[in-house]
Structure formats: C-alpha cells, structure tokens
Amino acid sequence: MMQKRQTRFRVKLASARWHVRNFSQSIGEGIKKGLMKIGLGFLFKLPPFIRAMIYLSPALIVLGIFTFYPIFNSVFISFLSQYNIYTGEISGYTLFDNYLRVLSHRDFYQAVINTAVIAFISVPITIILSLAISVALAAIKPLKGLFQTVYFLPYVTNSIALGLVFAYMFSGNIHTMHTQVSLANAVLKWLGFGPIPWLGIGTIYWYAMSVVLLYTIWNGLAFKIIVFLTGIQSIDKQYYQAAQIDGASKYRTFRRVTVPLISPMIFYILITSLIGAFKTYSSVVAIIGVTGRITSGSAGFIDMRTIVFYVYSFLENPGQPGNLSLAAAASIILFVIILFFTVIQLQVGKRRVHY
Numbered sequence: 299m300m301q302k303r304q305t306r307f308r309v310k311l312a313s314a315r316w317h318v319r320n321f322s323q324s325i326g327e328g329i330k331k332g333l334m335k336i337g338l339g340f341l342f343k344l345p346p347f348i349r350a351m352i353y354l355s356p357a358l359i360v361l362g363i364f365t366f367y368p369i370f371n372s373v374f375i376s377f378l379s380q381y382n383i384y385t386g387e388i389s390g391y392t393l394f395d396n397y398l399r400v401l402s403h404r405d406f407y408q409a410v411i412n413t414a415v416i417a418f419i420s421v422p423i424t425i426i427l428s429l430a431i432s433v434a435l436a437a438i439k440p441l442k443g444l445f446q447t448v449y450f451l452p453y454v455t456n457s458i459a460l461g462l463v464f465a466y467m468f469s470g471n472i473h474t475m476h477t478q479v480s481l482a483n484a485v486l487k488w489l490g491f492g493p494i495p496w497l498g499i500g501t502i503y504w505y506a507m508s509v510v511l512l513y514t515i516w517n518g519l520a521f522k523i524i525v526f527l528t529g530i531q532s533i534d535k536q537y538y539q540a541a542q543i544d545g546a547s548k549y550r551t552f553r554r555v556t557v558p559l560i561s562p563m564i565f566y567i568l569i570t571s572l573i574g575a576f577k578t579y580s581s582v583v584a585i586i587g588v589t590g591r592i593t594s595g596s597a598g599f600i601d602m603r604t605i606v607f608y609v610y611s612f613l614e615n616p617g618q619p620g621n622l623s624l625a626a627a628a629s630i631i632l633f634v635i636i637l638f639f640t641v642i643q644l645q646v647g648k649r650r651v652h653y
Contacts (some may be wrong), residue, residue, distance in 0.1 A: 310600035321551070340351040359368065369633075376626035396627035406628065408601045409608040413442060415507060416604065427515070428522035436530045446527070453520035460463075461584020464513045468496040468585075497585070499593055503600050506592055510602065513581050518574075522567050529560035560653045565651045577638050579606040605632045631638050 344352070351358075375381050376396055380389035397457065400406050435445055452460060467481045483493040484638040497507055541551040557564070582590055582602055588612075590603035603611065607630065612625035 321407055321480055324608055326570060372626045372629055375623055376621050376630050381622050392623075396623045397631065400624060400628045400631060405601065405603070406605075406608055409603050409605045412507075412602055413578065413604045416510065416514060416578050417572055420466050420511050420518065421568070421571045421575050424515050424518040424522060424571065425564070428519050428567075429526050429564070431519070432523050432530055433527035433556070435527055446524070449523050450520045452517050453524075457517060457580045458584045459511060460517060464509060465497065465585045471497060497592060501592060501600065506586065506600060506602055510581060513585060514575070514578065517581070520570065522571070525563055525567060526560065529563040531543050533559050535610075561651045565643070565647045569640060572639060572643070573636055576632065576639075577606050578604045579610070582607055605635075 341489050358577045375471055377391055377393055379395070380394045380481060381387075382389075388496075431449065435442055435449075480493075480496065482496060486493065493507060496505050518546050537555050537559070538551060541555050545556065582604055586602045590607045591599045591601050609625050609632070612621040612628070615621060
C-alpha cells in the first residue's frame, strides 16, 4: 500500500516538473519573439553570460547605487580622521584609529551586550512560539482566517506606534517615572503582587530589558507564523498518513516529518531574525526614549542602547569633527559581527537543512 502511494507521488511529481518545463519554454519563446519584433533579436546571438548580464543590468545598477556604493563609501569614511558631510572635504587618514576608538569606548561594549541579549534571547523564543502557533493553526479549521489576521496585524502596524503602546502599558505615562498606575502593575496588583518600576526611576536593567524583549518577541511572531504556516500546509498529506500507519505519535510525527520538511524555512527565519535582532533600533527608541537611557535614581542611569543606536548617536551631530568616521567604523564592526554569525549559520545549515 505504501509503495503504491510512493509510486503515485513520484508520477505526480514528474508530471508537475514536465508542465513547469513546458511552461518555462513557452514563456522563453514568447520573450524571444517579442525581442525579435522590436529589433533586439541580436541579443540571442551573444554568449549566455553576456546576455545574462545585460538582462540583470537594471537590477545591478540599482543595487550598486543603493547597496554596494554605501557599503564601500562607509568603509572609506571609516579610515578618515575627519569627513565633512556637507562639503565632502577630507582631513587625513587614520587607518584603524577610528576602529580602536570605537572598540575602546565603554558605551560600545554596553551596546554590544544589549544587542546580544536581545538577539540570543528573543530569536529562539520567537521561533519556538511561532512554530508552535503555526502547528496549532494548521490543525484547526474554524476561525483559522480570524486567528491568522489577528497574529499578522503587528507586522503591518508601525513599530514605533506599537512600541509606544508597550511603553504606556508598563509605565502609565510614556517615558515618565509614574509606574504605579501602569496596566502591567494593575494586573500584578490584581494577582496580589506589588508594583514594579518597569521603566521609571528605581528600575533595574532586567526590568527594562524584559519589556524590550517582550515587545520584540510579540512583534516578531507575525511574519514567522505566516511563513511556517505556509510551509506546514504545503507538506504532502501522504507523509503524515505514512507516519500514522507506522504508529508514530504526534510528537514523533512533528519531529520526524514536519520539522525536516520545513527546515529550509526554519533556517531562513533563523538567519533573517538574527540579522534583524542585531539591527534593533526602533523598539528601543519607542519604549525607552530617544536617549536610549533610563534614569535609575541616585545610581545614575541605565544604558539600553543597541549597536545601531550607538551608531546613530554619532549622527546626531554629523558636523562635529570625527563623528561621521566613528559612526562608519561602528557600522562596519556591526557588519562584520552579522557576517560572522551568518557564515556560521550557513555552515551549520549545510548539515542540518533538508532540501
């Protein structure tokens, strides 16, 4: 019985591939005839590589202007002692002095710690929660569309607005010290606990960070749920039927069937989520404030700035000598950090992802 199902599946797969190949060939013939009519038939006489580069040239031009040029320009500026953003004047080269100044700055290390906490705590929790919710949504039929809409709403809502709502929920009055009247403390009081100064005077680092993490996790669920749900619904039901015949439990079916078949999507979500977490900025601005710091009383303040926040702090006054070069150096360091973890994930993905 199982062998017959596998045979039918292979036949259907071969038929689908044949239709896709024929469809692609018909599109190619249509494009060729269209180019011949407008006098561009000579393109098909060029070598395949040159022809491909001509087709890609519009996209490459856009990428060059808006992606590659800013990257190379940032690298160039990071080696300058001073760069005037208004006049373009250059004042000497310092080689790695700007990088050493950034790496020796205490605020930069705090920004790295904050970014690492957000990235390595929020990303795994968000992926696990979104995968669990996706499995639950795939298993139900009534009100599935309603739940999908509810979970997807944060993705299409302005992140600053959502962050301000979270700040209000945990502080009562946004960016003030009146924490006694916040919604979160009202819930704690109803449960019999005392109020917590989440974002006001008297707070501690992990109180404020927990609010940022909660917002980051909640805001990151929407897109991941849609991706995972699409992947789960695209799995051929024959795999689940085969697992059921073999007597596999639901957990074993999830582990041995669902996870391997959607592993490319999990891998994609992991990479993009980690990159996005390293670039966290708007959530901290909305919840903590434009300074990225919270006054904690006589002890001073708590610095909640991320690496991107640290870069932008130099850009508040780009005309000040050396600020733009330091910002460029910090951004290149962030680029190297992201590249390092991305390469590690790609290497791990070669062994763990099933395509």
